[in-house]
Amino acid sequence: MDRPRPHAWAGKSPQEILDRLRPGHADPLRVLDTLIELFNTRHTAREKTVSHKTRAERARFLRRFFLDLQRKAGFHTMPDPRNLGQKHLHAMVQVWQRERLAPATIQTYLSFLRGLASWLGKPGLVRPPARYGLSLEEYERHEHALRDKSWGAHGVDVETVFAQVAQFDARIAASIRLMDALALRRKESVMFRPFEHVMPFEQTGLPLESRKADEYVWIKGKGGRVRWVPLETDGQRSAVALARSLATSRDAHMGDPALKLKRNLRRLDYALEKFGITKRQAGVTAHGLRHGNLNNLYESLSGAPSPVRGGSGVDANADRAARLAVSERAGHARQRAAGAYLGPASPRQSAGRRQSADGPEANPPA
Numbered sequence: 098m099d100r101p102r103p104h105a106w107a108g109k110s111p112q113e114i115l116d117r118l119r120p121g122h123a124d125p126l127r128v129l130d131t132l133i134e135l136f137n138t139r140h141t142a143r144e145k146t147v148s149h150k151t152r153a154e155r156a157r158f159l160r161r162f163f164l165d166l167q168r169k170a171g172f173h174t175m176p177d178p179r180n181l182g183q184k185h186l187h188a189m190v191q192v193w194q195r196e197r198l199a200p201a202t203i204q205t206y207l208s209f210l211r212g213l214a215s216w217l218g219k220p221g222l223v224r225p226p227a228r229y230g231l232s233l234e235e236y237e238r239h240e241h242a243l244r245d246k247s248w249g250a251h252g253v254d255v256e257t258v259f260a261q262v263a264q265f266d267a268r269i270a271a272s273i274r275l276m277d278a279l280a281l282r283r284k285e286s287v288m289f290r291p292f293e294h295v296m297p298f299e300q301t302g303l304p305l306e307s308r309k310a311d312e313y314v315w316i317k318g319k320g321g322r323v324r325w326v327p328l329e330t331d332g333q334r335s336a337v338a339l340a341r342s343l344a345t346s347r348d349a350h351m352g353d354p355a356l357k358l359k360r361n362l363r364r365l366d367y368a369l370e371k372f373g374i375t376k377r378q379a380g381v382t383a384h385g386l387r388h389g390n391l392n393n394l395y396e397s398l399s400g401a402p403s404p405v406r407g408g409s410g411v412d413a414n415a416d417r418a419a420r421l422a423v424s425e426r427a428g429h430a431r432q433r434a435a436g437a438y439l440g441p442a443s444p445r446q447s448a449g450r451r452q453s454a455d456g457p458e459a460n461p462p463a
Contacts, residue, residue, distance in 0.1 A: 247389030291340035405440030
C-alpha cells in the first residue's frame with residue numbers, strides 16, 4: 098500500500114518539498130526516496146498510474162543504481178539525483194554490459210531511468226540505446242513477434258503435458274487448460290474464479306449486436322483492464338467445467354488456498370519445469386499457450402495462418418478484423434498489439450488499412 102504523505106508536506110508543491118533538500122548537503126538517497134514518494138505512482142509516458150509491482154521494481158532499481166555508481170562504476174561520491182548526467186548513465190551501461198545483462202533487462206533499466214528523468218523535468222536525459230554504444234537491433238523492443246512462441250511450433254504436445262501435470266497437481270493442470278483455452282496469462286489463470294467469473298451474456302453489459310455466446314468469462318488483466326471472453330467452443334466450456342470441479346467453494350480461485358499468489362505462481366512454474374517446459378529445455382514457457390490460442394484464433398477468423406506462422410496474402414479487411422479480435426481476447430487496448438503474437442501485417446495489408454482509414458487518394462501508388 099502507498100504510504101500517506103508526511104504531515105510536513107501538507108500544502109507544499111513537489112518543488113517546494115525538494116527545495117528543502119539542498120544540493121550538496123542533503124543525503125542523495127534521501128533525495129531519491131523523496132522523489133520516489135512524490136512521483137513513483139506515475140507512468141513514464143502516459144497520464145496514468147502504474148501497478149504496485151512496477152512501483153516496487155522501479156524503486157528497488159533506482160536505489161541500487163545510485164549505490165552501484167559508487168560500488169561498481171567507480172564514482173567517489175554518490176551524486177544527488179538532481180545532478181544525474183550522461184557520464185553516470187554511460188558508466189552504468191558499461192557496467193551492465195560487463196555483467197552481460199539481457200537486452201530486455203537493460204531496456205527496462207533505461208525505462209526506469211526515463212521515469213526518474215521525467216520527475217526531474219529532464220525528459221530528454223536518457224538517450225536511445227545507440228547513444229550508449231548498444232545495438233539498436235538487440236536492445237530495442239520488437240513490436241512484432243519474430244517467431245512462433247506457441248507450444249505446437251516447438252513440438253510440445255499440450256495434452257501430454259496436461260496429463261503429466263494432472264498427476265502432480267490437478268489445480269495447476271486446470272490452470273494450464275485455462276491458459277490454453279482462453280488465452281489467459283499465468284497470473285490470470287491462477288486468480289480465475291470458475292464460478293464467480295463466469296456470467297450469462299445479459300450480465301456483461303456488452304452491446305447486443307456483439308453477442309457470440311450464452312456465457313462469458315470475466316478477466317481482469319494487466320493495468321486493471323477488464324475483458325470478456327465468450328465461451329464459444331466445447332474446449333473452452335470443458336476447461337471451465339474442469340476448474341469448477343476442483344474449486345473448493347463458490348468464490349474459490351484456482352490457486353492453492355493455503356498459499357499466497359506469489360507462491361502459487363512459483364508452484365505453477367515449478368510444475369512446468371518438472372516436466373521440461375522451460376525456455377532452455379523445450380524452447381517454450383507457459384506464455385506459449387497464450388500465443389498458441391491467439392494464433393489459432395487469427396487463423397480461424399482470417400482463413401489463413403498468421404504471418405509468424407508463414408501465412409500471407411490475407412485480405413486487408415479480414416486481417417484487420419482478425420487482429421482486432423486477437424487484441425480483444427488478449428486484453429490489449431490497441432489493435433496493433435496483436436502483432437506481438439501474430440507478426441507484422443504484409444505491406445499490402447498495411448496499405449489497405451491506411452487506405453480504408455484515410456480514403457482512396459490518401460496514399461496513391463508510387
